[in-house]
Amino acid sequence: MFLGTHLPRLDDKGRLTLPAKFRDALAGGVMVTKGQDHCLFVFPRAEFEQMANKVASASFTNESVRAYQRYLFASTDEQRPDGQGRISIVQELRNYAGLTKECAVIGAVNRLEIWDSQAWQRYLEAHEGSYAEAREEVLPGVF
Template sequence: MFMGEFLHSIDTKGRVIVPSKFRDELGASFVVTRGLDKCLFAYPMDEWKNLEEKLKKLPLTKKDARAFTRFFFSGAVECEVDKQGRINIPQSLRKYAGLDKECNVIGVSNRIEFWASDSWEDYVTDSEESFAELAENLMDFDI
């Protein structure tokens, strides 16, 4: 399980450190793709394969299903951590997430997320105000 929050710089070549705490669980290679809320999602290969199988079951005849799978899979890249513990995030993904100088890397159960620091701060501020309401709404799911 991934959890925690880490702040790292992005170098001029688009590389960011993957926290050592996450590297073992991610494995030798993993997938990074566009996520929701203008961040990037990174999945270990086994989680990616599980997600891929679920998304394959979406009906091709549904416009929303086609749009989501296109968006999600077209941005996906396989990454490997270099000897310094960094990955190179492609320019198109950095642009999508607004990743420029600083990046928050957070653990979210079965995935990690890469956020532009200012976007993450805004998200946390907005979420703090509605956290109790979110929790109340999720109680319907036996959490």
């Protein structure tokens, strides 16, 4: 399970060091792809394969399904963390997420998300008020 917020830096070669506490779970390889809200999703390979099978089984006769499949699969890059826990973020994905130097890597249960740190702060500020309201929609009757 991936939880918490970590603040690594992107080096000059476009490499990012993944949080040490997640390295064992990611040692088998990761799939880096465009997420929503201009962040990157980082899935363990096995988790991505399960999701990809669901996406691939959707009816490709539906235009929006084909568009989603193309967008997701064309923008996915497979990486294997090196001995220091670093992965390379390809330029296309860095551009999409607006990654420069300072990054935020957040745990999102089954995946990590990589954000430009300033974009992450703006997102938090913009959505802080809706957090309490969303609880009722996400977890009705709980808490």
